[in-house]
Amino acid sequence: MKILVTGSTGYLGARLCHVLLRRGHSVRALVRRTSDLSDLPPEVELAYGDVTDYRSLTDACSGCDIVFHAAALVEPWLPDPSRFISVNVGGLKNVLEAVKETKTVQKIIYTSSFFAxxxxxxxxxxxxQVHNERFFCTEYERSKAVADKMALNAASEGVPIILLYPGVIFGPGKLTSANMVARMLIERFNGRLPGYIGSGTDRYSFSxxxxxxxxxxxxxxxxxxGERYLLTGENASFKLVFDMAALITGTKKPNFxxxxxAINAYGWLSVLISRVTGKLPLISPPTVTVLRHQWSYSCDxxxxxxxxxxxxxxEGLEEMLPCHYDE
Structure with a gap:
Protein backbone atom coordinates (compact mmCIF):
# COMPACT_ATOMS: atom_id res chain seq x y z
CA MET A 1 0.00 0.00 0.00
CA LYS A 2 0.96 3.64 -0.42
CA ILE A 3 1.32 5.14 3.05
CA LEU A 4 1.86 8.74 4.16
CA VAL A 5 3.55 9.32 7.52
CA THR A 6 3.36 12.75 9.15
CA GLY A 7 5.84 13.35 11.95
CA SER A 8 8.16 11.05 10.02
CA THR A 9 11.37 12.60 11.34
CA GLY A 10 10.27 12.28 14.97
CA TYR A 11 11.34 9.58 17.40
CA LEU A 12 8.29 7.39 16.72
CA GLY A 13 7.66 8.37 13.12
CA ALA A 14 11.11 7.54 11.78
CA ARG A 15 11.06 4.05 13.29
CA LEU A 16 7.56 3.55 11.91
CA CYS A 17 8.83 4.38 8.39
CA HIS A 18 11.55 1.72 8.69
CA VAL A 19 9.08 -0.97 9.78
CA LEU A 20 6.51 -0.12 7.09
CA LEU A 21 9.18 -0.38 4.41
CA ARG A 22 10.33 -3.74 5.76
CA ARG A 23 6.71 -4.94 5.50
CA GLY A 24 6.78 -4.14 1.78
CA HIS A 25 4.77 -0.91 1.77
CA SER A 26 5.57 2.23 -0.20
CA VAL A 27 6.19 5.09 2.24
CA ARG A 28 5.89 8.81 1.66
CA ALA A 29 7.24 11.00 4.46
CA LEU A 30 5.94 14.51 5.09
CA VAL A 31 9.00 16.58 6.03
CA ARG A 32 9.84 20.25 6.41
CA ARG A 33 12.66 21.83 4.43
CA THR A 34 14.52 22.30 7.71
CA SER A 35 13.95 18.75 9.02
CA ASP A 36 16.81 16.48 10.05
CA LEU A 37 16.40 13.50 7.71
CA SER A 38 19.24 11.43 9.16
CA ASP A 39 16.95 8.88 10.84
CA LEU A 40 14.79 8.29 7.77
CA PRO A 41 15.52 5.32 5.51
CA PRO A 42 16.78 6.37 2.05
CA GLU A 43 13.96 4.46 0.34
CA VAL A 44 11.21 6.79 1.53
CA GLU A 45 9.64 9.26 -0.85
CA LEU A 46 9.90 12.78 0.54
CA ALA A 47 6.96 15.18 0.43
CA TYR A 48 7.94 18.66 1.57
CA GLY A 49 5.37 20.47 3.64
CA ASP A 50 3.87 20.86 7.09
CA VAL A 51 0.67 19.75 8.80
CA THR A 52 -0.16 23.42 9.37
CA ASP A 53 0.06 24.04 5.59
CA TYR A 54 -3.14 22.57 4.18
CA ARG A 55 -2.19 22.62 0.50
CA SER A 56 1.12 20.83 1.09
CA LEU A 57 -0.78 18.22 3.09
CA THR A 58 -3.33 17.55 0.36
CA ASP A 59 -0.50 17.16 -2.14
CA ALA A 60 1.21 14.69 0.22
CA CYS A 61 -2.01 12.68 0.66
CA SER A 62 -2.54 12.38 -3.09
CA GLY A 63 -2.65 8.74 -4.17
CA CYS A 64 -2.16 7.37 -0.64
CA ASP A 65 -4.17 4.49 0.82
CA ILE A 66 -3.25 5.00 4.48
CA VAL A 67 -2.26 8.06 6.52
CA PHE A 68 -0.35 7.70 9.79
CA HIS A 69 -0.76 11.06 11.50
CA ALA A 70 2.04 11.01 14.07
CA ALA A 71 3.08 14.67 13.84
CA ALA A 72 2.79 16.61 17.09
CA LEU A 73 4.51 19.17 19.25
CA VAL A 74 5.54 17.11 22.29
CA GLU A 75 6.85 19.50 24.95
CA PRO A 76 5.71 20.23 28.51
CA TRP A 77 6.40 23.96 27.97
CA LEU A 78 6.94 26.36 25.08
CA PRO A 79 7.48 30.14 25.23
CA ASP A 80 4.59 30.47 22.73
CA PRO A 81 1.86 28.06 23.93
CA SER A 82 -0.40 28.87 20.97
CA ARG A 83 1.82 26.61 18.86
CA PHE A 84 0.36 23.56 20.62
CA ILE A 85 -3.09 24.38 19.26
CA SER A 86 -1.88 25.31 15.78
CA VAL A 87 0.11 22.07 15.36
CA ASN A 88 -1.71 19.48 17.47
CA VAL A 89 -5.26 20.64 16.81
CA GLY A 90 -4.90 22.56 13.56
CA GLY A 91 -2.70 19.83 12.12
CA LEU A 92 -5.29 17.13 12.81
CA LYS A 93 -8.05 19.32 11.36
CA ASN A 94 -6.00 19.72 8.18
CA VAL A 95 -5.36 15.97 7.95
CA LEU A 96 -9.08 15.22 8.28
CA GLU A 97 -9.97 17.75 5.60
CA ALA A 98 -7.14 16.65 3.28
CA VAL A 99 -8.29 13.03 3.51
CA LYS A 100 -11.84 14.04 2.58
CA GLU A 101 -10.53 15.97 -0.41
CA THR A 102 -8.13 13.24 -1.53
CA LYS A 103 -10.74 10.45 -1.56
CA THR A 104 -8.16 7.64 -1.98
CA VAL A 105 -7.32 7.30 1.73
CA GLN A 106 -8.98 4.26 3.27
CA LYS A 107 -7.80 4.73 6.85
CA ILE A 108 -6.23 7.31 9.16
CA ILE A 109 -4.14 6.01 12.06
CA TYR A 110 -3.98 8.90 14.50
CA THR A 111 -1.30 8.99 17.21
CA SER A 112 -2.83 10.69 20.23
CA SER A 113 -1.41 10.47 23.77
CA PHE A 114 -2.36 9.14 27.18
CA PHE A 115 -2.59 12.80 28.20
CA ALA A 116 -5.67 13.11 26.00
CA GLN A 129 -12.03 7.29 30.09
CA VAL A 130 -12.76 10.74 28.68
CA HIS A 131 -10.78 13.77 29.85
CA ASN A 132 -12.81 15.67 32.46
CA GLU A 133 -11.34 18.98 31.20
CA ARG A 134 -11.51 20.47 34.71
CA PHE A 135 -7.78 21.12 34.69
CA PHE A 136 -4.79 20.61 32.40
CA CYS A 137 -1.26 20.12 33.67
CA THR A 138 0.28 21.39 30.45
CA GLU A 139 -0.80 23.17 27.29
CA TYR A 140 0.29 20.05 25.43
CA GLU A 141 -2.27 18.04 27.41
CA ARG A 142 -4.96 20.62 26.63
CA SER A 143 -4.21 20.49 22.91
CA LYS A 144 -4.28 16.67 22.79
CA ALA A 145 -7.60 16.58 24.66
CA VAL A 146 -9.12 19.05 22.20
CA ALA A 147 -7.73 17.07 19.25
CA ASP A 148 -9.06 13.85 20.77
CA LYS A 149 -12.58 15.25 20.83
CA MET A 150 -12.15 16.34 17.21
CA ALA A 151 -10.99 12.86 16.18
CA LEU A 152 -13.89 11.17 17.98
CA ASN A 153 -16.37 13.55 16.33
CA ALA A 154 -14.85 12.73 12.95
CA ALA A 155 -15.19 9.01 13.67
CA SER A 156 -18.87 9.48 14.59
CA GLU A 157 -19.37 11.19 11.22
CA GLY A 158 -17.94 8.21 9.37
CA VAL A 159 -14.34 9.33 8.85
CA PRO A 160 -12.22 6.13 8.71
CA ILE A 161 -9.99 6.88 11.69
CA ILE A 162 -8.42 4.76 14.45
CA LEU A 163 -7.15 6.48 17.59
CA LEU A 164 -3.99 5.28 19.36
CA TYR A 165 -2.78 6.39 22.79
CA PRO A 166 0.87 5.54 23.58
CA GLY A 167 2.19 5.83 27.11
CA VAL A 168 5.52 7.41 28.11
CA ILE A 169 7.61 6.29 25.14
CA PHE A 170 11.20 5.27 25.78
CA GLY A 171 13.95 3.30 24.11
CA PRO A 172 17.25 3.61 22.26
CA GLY A 173 17.82 6.25 19.64
CA LYS A 174 17.27 9.95 19.29
CA LEU A 175 17.18 12.03 22.49
CA THR A 176 14.07 14.09 21.85
CA SER A 177 11.31 15.31 24.13
CA ALA A 178 9.43 12.17 23.10
CA ASN A 179 12.21 10.06 24.69
CA MET A 180 11.92 11.66 28.14
CA VAL A 181 12.99 8.55 30.09
CA ALA A 182 16.35 8.39 28.31
CA ARG A 183 16.90 12.11 28.83
CA MET A 184 16.15 11.89 32.56
CA LEU A 185 18.38 8.86 33.02
CA ILE A 186 21.25 10.69 31.33
CA GLU A 187 20.71 13.55 33.78
CA ARG A 188 20.72 10.98 36.57
CA PHE A 189 23.97 9.29 35.53
CA ASN A 190 25.91 12.47 34.85
CA GLY A 191 25.06 13.85 38.29
CA ARG A 192 22.69 16.64 37.30
CA LEU A 193 19.75 14.71 38.82
CA PRO A 194 21.27 13.23 41.99
CA GLY A 195 18.10 12.02 43.74
CA TYR A 196 14.67 10.59 43.20
CA ILE A 197 11.98 12.91 41.86
CA GLY A 198 9.36 13.60 44.51
CA SER A 199 8.02 10.95 46.89
CA GLY A 200 7.81 8.06 44.42
CA THR A 201 4.00 8.00 44.42
CA ASP A 202 3.86 9.03 40.75
CA ARG A 203 2.70 6.42 38.23
CA TYR A 204 3.18 6.32 34.48
CA SER A 205 2.53 3.72 31.83
CA PHE A 206 5.88 3.14 30.11
CA SER A 207 5.90 2.03 26.45
CA GLY A 226 -13.62 4.57 15.11
CA GLU A 227 -12.06 2.66 18.01
CA ARG A 228 -9.53 3.83 20.61
CA TYR A 229 -6.55 1.68 21.61
CA LEU A 230 -4.15 2.33 24.48
CA LEU A 231 -0.61 1.35 23.46
CA THR A 232 0.72 1.54 26.98
CA GLY A 233 2.86 -0.76 29.10
CA GLU A 234 3.98 -1.37 32.65
CA ASN A 235 2.66 1.13 35.20
CA ALA A 236 5.48 2.30 37.46
CA SER A 237 7.04 5.30 39.18
CA PHE A 238 10.23 7.10 38.16
CA LYS A 239 11.67 5.87 41.48
CA LEU A 240 11.32 2.31 40.20
CA VAL A 241 12.86 3.36 36.86
CA PHE A 242 15.88 4.83 38.64
CA ASP A 243 16.23 1.73 40.86
CA MET A 244 16.05 -0.61 37.85
CA ALA A 245 18.58 1.52 35.97
CA ALA A 246 20.99 1.35 38.92
CA LEU A 247 20.60 -2.44 39.13
CA ILE A 248 21.14 -2.93 35.38
CA THR A 249 24.21 -0.67 35.22
CA GLY A 250 25.71 -1.79 38.53
CA THR A 251 25.63 1.73 39.95
CA LYS A 252 24.31 3.03 43.26
CA LYS A 253 20.68 3.91 43.74
CA PRO A 254 19.93 7.49 44.77
CA ASN A 255 19.92 7.83 48.53
CA PHE A 256 17.56 10.77 48.85
CA ALA A 262 12.55 22.22 44.89
CA ILE A 263 12.10 20.78 41.40
CA ASN A 264 9.43 23.41 40.76
CA ALA A 265 11.82 26.19 41.78
CA TYR A 266 14.45 24.71 39.46
CA GLY A 267 11.80 24.60 36.73
CA TRP A 268 11.05 28.30 37.06
CA LEU A 269 14.77 29.06 36.90
CA SER A 270 15.11 26.84 33.84
CA VAL A 271 12.27 28.69 32.11
CA LEU A 272 13.95 32.04 32.79
CA ILE A 273 17.21 30.73 31.36
CA SER A 274 15.34 29.28 28.39
CA ARG A 275 13.85 32.67 27.53
CA VAL A 276 17.40 34.03 27.29
CA THR A 277 19.13 31.13 25.56
CA GLY A 278 16.24 29.86 23.43
CA LYS A 279 17.00 26.26 24.49
CA LEU A 280 13.94 24.46 25.87
CA PRO A 281 14.28 23.29 29.50
CA LEU A 282 14.23 19.65 30.55
CA ILE A 283 12.24 20.57 33.68
CA SER A 284 9.59 23.30 33.80
CA PRO A 285 6.71 24.09 36.20
CA PRO A 286 4.15 22.25 34.02
CA THR A 287 6.37 19.15 34.25
CA VAL A 288 6.11 19.31 38.03
CA THR A 289 2.32 19.61 37.80
CA VAL A 290 2.33 16.38 35.76
CA LEU A 291 4.47 14.74 38.47
CA ARG A 292 1.81 15.55 41.08
CA HIS A 293 -0.63 13.20 39.35
CA GLN A 294 -0.82 9.56 38.30
CA TRP A 295 -1.17 8.26 34.75
CA SER A 296 -1.85 4.50 34.86
CA TYR A 297 -3.61 2.71 32.02
CA SER A 298 -4.57 -0.75 30.83
CA CYS A 299 -3.67 -1.95 27.32
CA ASP A 300 -5.84 -5.10 27.54
CA GLU A 315 13.45 -5.61 29.39
CA GLY A 316 13.12 -2.21 27.77
CA LEU A 317 15.64 -0.55 30.08
CA GLU A 318 18.13 -3.38 29.56
CA GLU A 319 17.97 -2.67 25.85
CA MET A 320 18.03 1.11 26.14
CA LEU A 321 20.68 1.76 28.79
CA PRO A 322 23.75 0.48 26.89
CA CYS A 323 22.87 2.98 24.15
CA HIS A 324 22.73 6.00 26.47
CA TYR A 325 24.69 5.16 29.63
CA ASP A 326 27.92 6.86 28.52
CA GLU A 327 26.34 10.01 27.07
Missing part, protein backbone atom coordinates in the same frame (compact mmCIF):
# COMPACT_ATOMS: atom_id res chain seq x y z
CA UNK A 117 -7.52 10.81 28.43
CA UNK A 118 -6.45 12.72 31.54
CA UNK A 119 -4.84 11.65 34.81
CA UNK A 120 -5.96 8.53 36.67
CA UNK A 121 -4.93 9.36 40.27
CA UNK A 122 -5.36 6.06 42.05
CA UNK A 123 -7.10 4.03 39.36
CA UNK A 124 -6.05 2.23 36.17
CA UNK A 125 -7.99 3.66 33.23
CA UNK A 126 -8.96 2.11 29.92
CA UNK A 127 -10.24 3.48 26.61
CA UNK A 128 -13.58 4.43 28.15
CA UNK A 208 8.95 0.85 24.52
CA UNK A 209 9.09 2.72 21.21
CA UNK A 210 9.36 -0.45 19.11
CA UNK A 211 6.29 -1.94 20.81
CA UNK A 212 4.37 1.25 20.02
CA UNK A 213 5.49 1.05 16.38
CA UNK A 214 4.28 -2.57 16.16
CA UNK A 215 1.02 -1.44 17.73
CA UNK A 216 0.60 1.16 14.99
CA UNK A 217 1.14 -1.42 12.24
CA UNK A 218 -1.27 -3.83 13.96
CA UNK A 219 -3.88 -1.07 14.19
CA UNK A 220 -3.58 -0.54 10.44
CA UNK A 221 -4.00 -4.26 9.79
CA UNK A 222 -6.52 -5.28 12.47
CA UNK A 223 -7.92 -2.18 14.17
CA UNK A 224 -11.61 -1.37 14.02
CA UNK A 225 -12.54 2.01 12.54
CA UNK A 257 14.49 12.30 47.21
CA UNK A 258 14.26 15.78 45.75
CA UNK A 259 10.96 17.35 46.88
CA UNK A 260 8.66 18.64 44.17
CA UNK A 261 8.80 22.20 45.52
CA UNK A 301 -8.01 -4.04 24.59
CA UNK A 302 -4.98 -3.62 22.31
CA UNK A 303 -3.62 -6.97 23.48
CA UNK A 304 -6.91 -8.69 22.68
CA UNK A 305 -7.79 -7.01 19.38
CA UNK A 306 -4.41 -6.05 17.92
CA UNK A 307 -2.11 -8.69 19.38
CA UNK A 308 -0.18 -5.89 21.10
CA UNK A 309 2.54 -7.40 23.26
CA UNK A 310 4.51 -4.79 25.24
CA UNK A 311 7.79 -5.83 26.82
CA UNK A 312 8.36 -5.25 30.53
CA UNK A 313 9.97 -2.08 31.80
CA UNK A 314 13.05 -4.08 32.86
Missing amino acids: LGSTDGSVANEN HVDDVVEGHVAAMEKGRL SIPLW KAKLELGYNPRSLK
Whole structure:
Protein backbone atom coordinates (compact mmCIF):
# COMPACT_ATOMS: atom_id res chain seq x y z
CA MET A 1 0.00 0.00 0.00
CA LYS A 2 0.96 3.64 -0.42
CA ILE A 3 1.32 5.14 3.05
CA LEU A 4 1.86 8.74 4.16
CA VAL A 5 3.55 9.32 7.52
CA THR A 6 3.36 12.75 9.15
CA GLY A 7 5.84 13.35 11.95
CA SER A 8 8.16 11.05 10.02
CA THR A 9 11.37 12.60 11.34
CA GLY A 10 10.27 12.28 14.97
CA TYR A 11 11.34 9.58 17.40
CA LEU A 12 8.29 7.39 16.72
CA GLY A 13 7.66 8.37 13.12
CA ALA A 14 11.11 7.54 11.78
CA ARG A 15 11.06 4.05 13.29
CA LEU A 16 7.56 3.55 11.91
CA CYS A 17 8.83 4.38 8.39
CA HIS A 18 11.55 1.72 8.69
CA VAL A 19 9.08 -0.97 9.78
CA LEU A 20 6.51 -0.12 7.09
CA LEU A 21 9.18 -0.38 4.41
CA ARG A 22 10.33 -3.74 5.76
CA ARG A 23 6.71 -4.94 5.50
CA GLY A 24 6.78 -4.14 1.78
CA HIS A 25 4.77 -0.91 1.77
CA SER A 26 5.57 2.23 -0.20
CA VAL A 27 6.19 5.09 2.24
CA ARG A 28 5.89 8.81 1.66
CA ALA A 29 7.24 11.00 4.46
CA LEU A 30 5.94 14.51 5.09
CA VAL A 31 9.00 16.58 6.03
CA ARG A 32 9.84 20.25 6.41
CA ARG A 33 12.66 21.83 4.43
CA THR A 34 14.52 22.30 7.71
CA SER A 35 13.95 18.75 9.02
CA ASP A 36 16.81 16.48 10.05
CA LEU A 37 16.40 13.50 7.71
CA SER A 38 19.24 11.43 9.16
CA ASP A 39 16.95 8.88 10.84
CA LEU A 40 14.79 8.29 7.77
CA PRO A 41 15.52 5.32 5.51
CA PRO A 42 16.78 6.37 2.05
CA GLU A 43 13.96 4.46 0.34
CA VAL A 44 11.21 6.79 1.53
CA GLU A 45 9.64 9.26 -0.85
CA LEU A 46 9.90 12.78 0.54
CA ALA A 47 6.96 15.18 0.43
CA TYR A 48 7.94 18.66 1.57
CA GLY A 49 5.37 20.47 3.64
CA ASP A 50 3.87 20.86 7.09
CA VAL A 51 0.67 19.75 8.80
CA THR A 52 -0.16 23.42 9.37
CA ASP A 53 0.06 24.04 5.59
CA TYR A 54 -3.14 22.57 4.18
CA ARG A 55 -2.19 22.62 0.50
CA SER A 56 1.12 20.83 1.09
CA LEU A 57 -0.78 18.22 3.09
CA THR A 58 -3.33 17.55 0.36
CA ASP A 59 -0.50 17.16 -2.14
CA ALA A 60 1.21 14.69 0.22
CA CYS A 61 -2.01 12.68 0.66
CA SER A 62 -2.54 12.38 -3.09
CA GLY A 63 -2.65 8.74 -4.17
CA CYS A 64 -2.16 7.37 -0.64
CA ASP A 65 -4.17 4.49 0.82
CA ILE A 66 -3.25 5.00 4.48
CA VAL A 67 -2.26 8.06 6.52
CA PHE A 68 -0.35 7.70 9.79
CA HIS A 69 -0.76 11.06 11.50
CA ALA A 70 2.04 11.01 14.07
CA ALA A 71 3.08 14.67 13.84
CA ALA A 72 2.79 16.61 17.09
CA LEU A 73 4.51 19.17 19.25
CA VAL A 74 5.54 17.11 22.29
CA GLU A 75 6.85 19.50 24.95
CA PRO A 76 5.71 20.23 28.51
CA TRP A 77 6.40 23.96 27.97
CA LEU A 78 6.94 26.36 25.08
CA PRO A 79 7.48 30.14 25.23
CA ASP A 80 4.59 30.47 22.73
CA PRO A 81 1.86 28.06 23.93
CA SER A 82 -0.40 28.87 20.97
CA ARG A 83 1.82 26.61 18.86
CA PHE A 84 0.36 23.56 20.62
CA ILE A 85 -3.09 24.38 19.26
CA SER A 86 -1.88 25.31 15.78
CA VAL A 87 0.11 22.07 15.36
CA ASN A 88 -1.71 19.48 17.47
CA VAL A 89 -5.26 20.64 16.81
CA GLY A 90 -4.90 22.56 13.56
CA GLY A 91 -2.70 19.83 12.12
CA LEU A 92 -5.29 17.13 12.81
CA LYS A 93 -8.05 19.32 11.36
CA ASN A 94 -6.00 19.72 8.18
CA VAL A 95 -5.36 15.97 7.95
CA LEU A 96 -9.08 15.22 8.28
CA GLU A 97 -9.97 17.75 5.60
CA ALA A 98 -7.14 16.65 3.28
CA VAL A 99 -8.29 13.03 3.51
CA LYS A 100 -11.84 14.04 2.58
CA GLU A 101 -10.53 15.97 -0.41
CA THR A 102 -8.13 13.24 -1.53
CA LYS A 103 -10.74 10.45 -1.56
CA THR A 104 -8.16 7.64 -1.98
CA VAL A 105 -7.32 7.30 1.73
CA GLN A 106 -8.98 4.26 3.27
CA LYS A 107 -7.80 4.73 6.85
CA ILE A 108 -6.23 7.31 9.16
CA ILE A 109 -4.14 6.01 12.06
CA TYR A 110 -3.98 8.90 14.50
CA THR A 111 -1.30 8.99 17.21
CA SER A 112 -2.83 10.69 20.23
CA SER A 113 -1.41 10.47 23.77
CA PHE A 114 -2.36 9.14 27.18
CA PHE A 115 -2.59 12.80 28.20
CA ALA A 116 -5.67 13.11 26.00
CA LEU A 117 -7.52 10.81 28.43
CA GLY A 118 -6.45 12.72 31.54
CA SER A 119 -4.84 11.65 34.81
CA THR A 120 -5.96 8.53 36.67
CA ASP A 121 -4.93 9.36 40.27
CA GLY A 122 -5.36 6.06 42.05
CA SER A 123 -7.10 4.03 39.36
CA VAL A 124 -6.05 2.23 36.17
CA ALA A 125 -7.99 3.66 33.23
CA ASN A 126 -8.96 2.11 29.92
CA GLU A 127 -10.24 3.48 26.61
CA ASN A 128 -13.58 4.43 28.15
CA GLN A 129 -12.03 7.29 30.09
CA VAL A 130 -12.76 10.74 28.68
CA HIS A 131 -10.78 13.77 29.85
CA ASN A 132 -12.81 15.67 32.46
CA GLU A 133 -11.34 18.98 31.20
CA ARG A 134 -11.51 20.47 34.71
CA PHE A 135 -7.78 21.12 34.69
CA PHE A 136 -4.79 20.61 32.40
CA CYS A 137 -1.26 20.12 33.67
CA THR A 138 0.28 21.39 30.45
CA GLU A 139 -0.80 23.17 27.29
CA TYR A 140 0.29 20.05 25.43
CA GLU A 141 -2.27 18.04 27.41
CA ARG A 142 -4.96 20.62 26.63
CA SER A 143 -4.21 20.49 22.91
CA LYS A 144 -4.28 16.67 22.79
CA ALA A 145 -7.60 16.58 24.66
CA VAL A 146 -9.12 19.05 22.20
CA ALA A 147 -7.73 17.07 19.25
CA ASP A 148 -9.06 13.85 20.77
CA LYS A 149 -12.58 15.25 20.83
CA MET A 150 -12.15 16.34 17.21
CA ALA A 151 -10.99 12.86 16.18
CA LEU A 152 -13.89 11.17 17.98
CA ASN A 153 -16.37 13.55 16.33
CA ALA A 154 -14.85 12.73 12.95
CA ALA A 155 -15.19 9.01 13.67
CA SER A 156 -18.87 9.48 14.59
CA GLU A 157 -19.37 11.19 11.22
CA GLY A 158 -17.94 8.21 9.37
CA VAL A 159 -14.34 9.33 8.85
CA PRO A 160 -12.22 6.13 8.71
CA ILE A 161 -9.99 6.88 11.69
CA ILE A 162 -8.42 4.76 14.45
CA LEU A 163 -7.15 6.48 17.59
CA LEU A 164 -3.99 5.28 19.36
CA TYR A 165 -2.78 6.39 22.79
CA PRO A 166 0.87 5.54 23.58
CA GLY A 167 2.19 5.83 27.11
CA VAL A 168 5.52 7.41 28.11
CA ILE A 169 7.61 6.29 25.14
CA PHE A 170 11.20 5.27 25.78
CA GLY A 171 13.95 3.30 24.11
CA PRO A 172 17.25 3.61 22.26
CA GLY A 173 17.82 6.25 19.64
CA LYS A 174 17.27 9.95 19.29
CA LEU A 175 17.18 12.03 22.49
CA THR A 176 14.07 14.09 21.85
CA SER A 177 11.31 15.31 24.13
CA ALA A 178 9.43 12.17 23.10
CA ASN A 179 12.21 10.06 24.69
CA MET A 180 11.92 11.66 28.14
CA VAL A 181 12.99 8.55 30.09
CA ALA A 182 16.35 8.39 28.31
CA ARG A 183 16.90 12.11 28.83
CA MET A 184 16.15 11.89 32.56
CA LEU A 185 18.38 8.86 33.02
CA ILE A 186 21.25 10.69 31.33
CA GLU A 187 20.71 13.55 33.78
CA ARG A 188 20.72 10.98 36.57
CA PHE A 189 23.97 9.29 35.53
CA ASN A 190 25.91 12.47 34.85
CA GLY A 191 25.06 13.85 38.29
CA ARG A 192 22.69 16.64 37.30
CA LEU A 193 19.75 14.71 38.82
CA PRO A 194 21.27 13.23 41.99
CA GLY A 195 18.10 12.02 43.74
CA TYR A 196 14.67 10.59 43.20
CA ILE A 197 11.98 12.91 41.86
CA GLY A 198 9.36 13.60 44.51
CA SER A 199 8.02 10.95 46.89
CA GLY A 200 7.81 8.06 44.42
CA THR A 201 4.00 8.00 44.42
CA ASP A 202 3.86 9.03 40.75
CA ARG A 203 2.70 6.42 38.23
CA TYR A 204 3.18 6.32 34.48
CA SER A 205 2.53 3.72 31.83
CA PHE A 206 5.88 3.14 30.11
CA SER A 207 5.90 2.03 26.45
CA HIS A 208 8.95 0.85 24.52
CA VAL A 209 9.09 2.72 21.21
CA ASP A 210 9.36 -0.45 19.11
CA ASP A 211 6.29 -1.94 20.81
CA VAL A 212 4.37 1.25 20.02
CA VAL A 213 5.49 1.05 16.38
CA GLU A 214 4.28 -2.57 16.16
CA GLY A 215 1.02 -1.44 17.73
CA HIS A 216 0.60 1.16 14.99
CA VAL A 217 1.14 -1.42 12.24
CA ALA A 218 -1.27 -3.83 13.96
CA ALA A 219 -3.88 -1.07 14.19
CA MET A 220 -3.58 -0.54 10.44
CA GLU A 221 -4.00 -4.26 9.79
CA LYS A 222 -6.52 -5.28 12.47
CA GLY A 223 -7.92 -2.18 14.17
CA ARG A 224 -11.61 -1.37 14.02
CA LEU A 225 -12.54 2.01 12.54
CA GLY A 226 -13.62 4.57 15.11
CA GLU A 227 -12.06 2.66 18.01
CA ARG A 228 -9.53 3.83 20.61
CA TYR A 229 -6.55 1.68 21.61
CA LEU A 230 -4.15 2.33 24.48
CA LEU A 231 -0.61 1.35 23.46
CA THR A 232 0.72 1.54 26.98
CA GLY A 233 2.86 -0.76 29.10
CA GLU A 234 3.98 -1.37 32.65
CA ASN A 235 2.66 1.13 35.20
CA ALA A 236 5.48 2.30 37.46
CA SER A 237 7.04 5.30 39.18
CA PHE A 238 10.23 7.10 38.16
CA LYS A 239 11.67 5.87 41.48
CA LEU A 240 11.32 2.31 40.20
CA VAL A 241 12.86 3.36 36.86
CA PHE A 242 15.88 4.83 38.64
CA ASP A 243 16.23 1.73 40.86
CA MET A 244 16.05 -0.61 37.85
CA ALA A 245 18.58 1.52 35.97
CA ALA A 246 20.99 1.35 38.92
CA LEU A 247 20.60 -2.44 39.13
CA ILE A 248 21.14 -2.93 35.38
CA THR A 249 24.21 -0.67 35.22
CA GLY A 250 25.71 -1.79 38.53
CA THR A 251 25.63 1.73 39.95
CA LYS A 252 24.31 3.03 43.26
CA LYS A 253 20.68 3.91 43.74
CA PRO A 254 19.93 7.49 44.77
CA ASN A 255 19.92 7.83 48.53
CA PHE A 256 17.56 10.77 48.85
CA SER A 257 14.49 12.30 47.21
CA ILE A 258 14.26 15.78 45.75
CA PRO A 259 10.96 17.35 46.88
CA LEU A 260 8.66 18.64 44.17
CA TRP A 261 8.80 22.20 45.52
CA ALA A 262 12.55 22.22 44.89
CA ILE A 263 12.10 20.78 41.40
CA ASN A 264 9.43 23.41 40.76
CA ALA A 265 11.82 26.19 41.78
CA TYR A 266 14.45 24.71 39.46
CA GLY A 267 11.80 24.60 36.73
CA TRP A 268 11.05 28.30 37.06
CA LEU A 269 14.77 29.06 36.90
CA SER A 270 15.11 26.84 33.84
CA VAL A 271 12.27 28.69 32.11
CA LEU A 272 13.95 32.04 32.79
CA ILE A 273 17.21 30.73 31.36
CA SER A 274 15.34 29.28 28.39
CA ARG A 275 13.85 32.67 27.53
CA VAL A 276 17.40 34.03 27.29
CA THR A 277 19.13 31.13 25.56
CA GLY A 278 16.24 29.86 23.43
CA LYS A 279 17.00 26.26 24.49
CA LEU A 280 13.94 24.46 25.87
CA PRO A 281 14.28 23.29 29.50
CA LEU A 282 14.23 19.65 30.55
CA ILE A 283 12.24 20.57 33.68
CA SER A 284 9.59 23.30 33.80
CA PRO A 285 6.71 24.09 36.20
CA PRO A 286 4.15 22.25 34.02
CA THR A 287 6.37 19.15 34.25
CA VAL A 288 6.11 19.31 38.03
CA THR A 289 2.32 19.61 37.80
CA VAL A 290 2.33 16.38 35.76
CA LEU A 291 4.47 14.74 38.47
CA ARG A 292 1.81 15.55 41.08
CA HIS A 293 -0.63 13.20 39.35
CA GLN A 294 -0.82 9.56 38.30
CA TRP A 295 -1.17 8.26 34.75
CA SER A 296 -1.85 4.50 34.86
CA TYR A 297 -3.61 2.71 32.02
CA SER A 298 -4.57 -0.75 30.83
CA CYS A 299 -3.67 -1.95 27.32
CA ASP A 300 -5.84 -5.10 27.54
CA LYS A 301 -8.01 -4.04 24.59
CA ALA A 302 -4.98 -3.62 22.31
CA LYS A 303 -3.62 -6.97 23.48
CA LEU A 304 -6.91 -8.69 22.68
CA GLU A 305 -7.79 -7.01 19.38
CA LEU A 306 -4.41 -6.05 17.92
CA GLY A 307 -2.11 -8.69 19.38
CA TYR A 308 -0.18 -5.89 21.10
CA ASN A 309 2.54 -7.40 23.26
CA PRO A 310 4.51 -4.79 25.24
CA ARG A 311 7.79 -5.83 26.82
CA SER A 312 8.36 -5.25 30.53
CA LEU A 313 9.97 -2.08 31.80
CA LYS A 314 13.05 -4.08 32.86
CA GLU A 315 13.45 -5.61 29.39
CA GLY A 316 13.12 -2.21 27.77
CA LEU A 317 15.64 -0.55 30.08
CA GLU A 318 18.13 -3.38 29.56
CA GLU A 319 17.97 -2.67 25.85
CA MET A 320 18.03 1.11 26.14
CA LEU A 321 20.68 1.76 28.79
CA PRO A 322 23.75 0.48 26.89
CA CYS A 323 22.87 2.98 24.15
CA HIS A 324 22.73 6.00 26.47
CA TYR A 325 24.69 5.16 29.63
CA ASP A 326 27.92 6.86 28.52
CA GLU A 327 26.34 10.01 27.07
